[in-house]
Amino acid sequence: MMDYKGYKAQIDFDSEAGIFVGEVINTRDGITFTGRSVDELRESFQRAVDEYLELSSGMGVGVEPPCSGRLSIRVNPMLHRAIVACAQRDGKSVAAWIADCLSEAAGVNSVKLRS
Helix, strand or coil: CEEECCEEEEEEEECCCCEEEEEECCCCCCCEEEECCHHHHHHHHHHHHHHHHHHHHHCCCCCCCCCCCCCCCCCCHHHHHHHHHHHHHCCCCHHHHHHHHHHHHHCCCHHHHHC
């Protein structure tokens, strides 16, 4: 995982092409980049984010700040106890259990998000 200006990128390796392929995961817009080395990949990531911000600003489009991936919620104690019991039953941490439930409800692949 790489981080730049609050934008987080997931990195994969394309063995056929012999390059690293990155995708910014905490924005609705598709931002991708590539590199043959870690340094090249990092440079490409930073350039892609800077160009995205510049382009959005130049078009007069408001850029949504990237999502951090952190949520803070309050629930009543009985629900909290039930969540803990469910997480234990499934052999997961409370955070992982909640993330899986929210991913399922939102129709988002949680495996990709935690990689």
